[in-house]
Amino acid sequence: MLSRVADSLYWIGRYLERTEHTARLLDVNLSLMLDQTPAAAERRWERMQTYLAWNYEGIPQTYALVQALTFDVSNASSLVSGIGAARENARQVREQISSEMWEQLNRVYLQVKRTTMDQMWQEPHEFLHNVLKEGIHLFQGITTATLSHGECWHWLRLGQFMERAMATAILLDVHFAETGGTPDDQTNYLDWVGLLKSCTSFEAYCNVYTADIRPERIAEFLLLNAESPRSVRFAADQVAASIQAIASNTLGRRGDRVKRLAGRLQASLDYGQVDEIMADGLSGYLATIQQQCQQIHTNVYQTFISYPVETALV
Template identity: 45%
Template sequence: MLSRVADALYWMSRYLERAEHTARLLDVFQHTLLDVTLPDDETHWEPLLASTGDLPPFREAFPEGKGREAVHYMAFDPRNHGSILACVASARENARQVREQISSEMWESLNGLYFQLRAADLRRISEDEPHRYYHAVKSGSHLFQGITDATLTHSEGWHFIQVGRYLERAPQTARLLDVQYERLCAAAAGPQEYLEWVALLKSCSGWEAYCKVHSAQITPQRVAGFLVLHPAFPRSIRFCAGSLQSSLRAITAENGAHAAGVDRVIGRLVAALQYAQPEELIAGGLRPYLQSVQQQCFALHDELHKAYIRYSVEEMVL
């Protein structure tokens, strides 16, 4: 597969996953947390921005900005390349560049989502019906993933799409838990604290799944263990790492190139997650562990691009 094709498929998937994640965060923020706190309470919207890495650029663009500006910045602002609207546009552009490599149904789905969001009345949505906007993004992303699995051959291109999705998802979960965990542990016990733990799980689409494992009883250690180590929950870090390893092995087998750096980084990450226990995460310090996960994901991105995107002719010949 041409490196430009692999790169476009990879980023198409990452951008759409990023848009879905941000839409879910904002939906939970506006439907759960705002029931019990004021919209401009910085203890809630600043961690929201921090969990997506948007806090420093937001502060630069809006020195006096508060909750309303933060939501607009994350959802609609064209100056924010990580906003929902910008990410869907970037996903569509990458798909457009490789239309011959994806199915017509995939293109129709993503193109339709893009024009649906672009045609929306952003002022009315942000003030009156933000849930419908976020729901459209989440449903559009889920639809695209289902169409991809149903219409695209599960060969090299499909695996690059999976790699993009899970390499975006794993550090998202790690960053969200990193930002929220210590703050929630330090909060006073009570109904609001409980709702915020529920909101954290809902931000990963994990509340119902968590209840099936642990019932509705919430403890910090259980939440951390579930989001980091559960082997079958699709947004846990362990599940993402395992899915990454499976697709990377398939790419290596089909491509015929040996990517030692990729194998080393993903192997180390999978092993660390496979044998870890929830109590060990807490005892050893959850924040350093989560930051290590994020760094390993960044390293995997670099090794992946060295091996398959920016490789030299000499390396491929050897």
């Protein structure tokens, strides 16, 4: 596969996962505003900007903040920018993806582009949930159903789960650092429920632990659960599987280092124990996870995408 094709497929996966993640955070924050005090809601919006590594100085109002994160084309973190970047990458590799995939992604893009902020603000949940979250989920389902599960599919999966692993680790890191890890009062309880809903994991968590909200259990579920599709461990398993498949299909190149890095990330999560992680410091553990993800990303590029010409001749 041409490196430019692999690059575009990888970033389609990342941009769509990032956009769905941002839409979910916006939806949860807007919903929780109905049950929280203005001071608690303000803290949640500040925390969200930390999640996204983004700060919009001088715009404290919720309406303006949501507008900037939704329709501001000059903001790379906005939903319209993410959908637009994914669509542009898909346009460049239309011959590699199914027509159904292109049609669905183009449909979501056009729905977002023709929606105004005033229209969205009347029913924000309908726009964020029905148009964006379900639209992206439908694209992912169409991809699984219509695209051959070969190298193209694995590049899309690699991008999707790389983004998910890092996003979930950042959510946990910021949330535990700012809440102190205790659901002692109603405000904090709602924040912990919001964290689970931000990962579409509240019902899944309750199926495992009931509705007993405990920080260490939330950390265990979102970090180490092997069956939850939103956990870091599940994402790491998918990353390792896709890297293995890509490496086996790429003749003439050495993918041993990137496979080892993915295997190391897998092992740290497979054999991790939440009590040991919490005792040693959750923040340090999550920082290591994020660093390992970044190393995998860098080495994927060096090995498969931006490698020197001489490497292709080996």
